[in-house]
Amino acid sequence: QLHSPMGFVGSLPGVGTELFQGSPEFKAVSRLRTVTVECEEARMVVTVKKDLFATGHLVKASDLSLGPQKCSFIKDGMGIAVVFEVQLHDCGNVLKMTDDHLIYSTQLAYAPTPLENLPIVRTNGAVVPIHCFYPRKLNVSSNAIKPTWIPFFSSISTEERLAFSLHLMNDDFSKVRDSNIYYLGDVVHIEASVITANHMPLLLFIDSCVATLTPDKDSSPRYPIIDYHGCLVDGRSEDSSSAFRLPRPSSDKLRFDLDAFRFYKDARTIIYITCHLKVTAVDQAPDSANKACSFKYGNEWTPLEGEANICSCCEMKNCGLASKQQDGRWRRAVASELGKFGMTKWEEKTIGPLVILDARSE
The missing domain is CATH 2.60.40.3210 (Zona pellucida, ZP-N domain)
Structure with a gap:
């Protein structure tokens, strides 16, 4: 073997x-x-x-x-x-x-x-x-090989930074998925998380996610999955059921389901997904700049938490910053707390490659 x-x-x-x-x-x-x-x-x-x-x-x-x-x-x-x-x-x-x-x-x-x-x-x-x-399965504890050809997830954890991570999960989100192979028609389960250690409670959001054929998020072609500060835009398509998972398991985790896809008229079968993860103070009410909105619940934009109107900008494709007063309060609080430890309040994480094969035959 x-x-x-x-x-x-x-x-x-x-x-x-x-x-x-x-x-x-x-x-x-x-x-x-x-x-x-x-x-x-x-x-x-x-x-x-x-x-x-x-x-x-x-x-x-x-x-x-x-x-x-x-x-x-x-x-x-x-x-x-x-x-x-x-x-x-x-x-x-x-x-x-x-x-x-x-x-x-x-x-x-x-x-x-x-x-x-x-x-x-x-x-x-x-x-x-x-x-x-x-x-297809590698022993990641082995020192003989570094299995970076299939980096199922990416995370950084040091004393100087919050530990943001992005994982492919199994169907019930009970553990990290041990394979990166999917078929058209499958649902990809993704979990973002942040480890806050002993610092102030924080609320995690996925600001954006983009799919590409290479690890470079700016390469072409590229397909936005989440955009406009937390709108899961892939779920807006008629052939998609992609959505954030209800309820949120905890303030430091956020999950969503994504219908598997490939790029049109491109023979390549792998994709990479890069997401911009960020945190806010846990007691700050979600707003247009910090939200998790899905389209499929009731055929309208619906937030995972917060007032319904914070998602209205998703349809207009223009979600600016929230009110300066509210934004300033949490920025000062979070920046002050994280600044004590030299931490950042956001990070980009990439998972991939995901291998997307033809749909299973009946």
């Missing part, structure tokens, strides 16, 4: 590459080990020796490509090797699952072209299957 990511060059039963096994060129490349793959956290690095068939004749780098999308190399090693670096979800890579592993598969293609416009070639083409295996 694999406990860390591992690469494999060659055909595997059930992974859809058996048709290449009869190719003498493929057998030669596999035997000669002139193609190697290194499987990293979020990408694969494929190195191809230019003496691909160990005959002394070097192939042209431009005749090599990776994957159905024919991605090109990023480095030509001056007569020795050609290097490809691709993200796991790029270049048309195929994702398959077993009980224990995620398998990302692609293929190296060699398509010889004539030299100097001559009408002949001297080698056959070749297609070499390439696979990266990633264990």
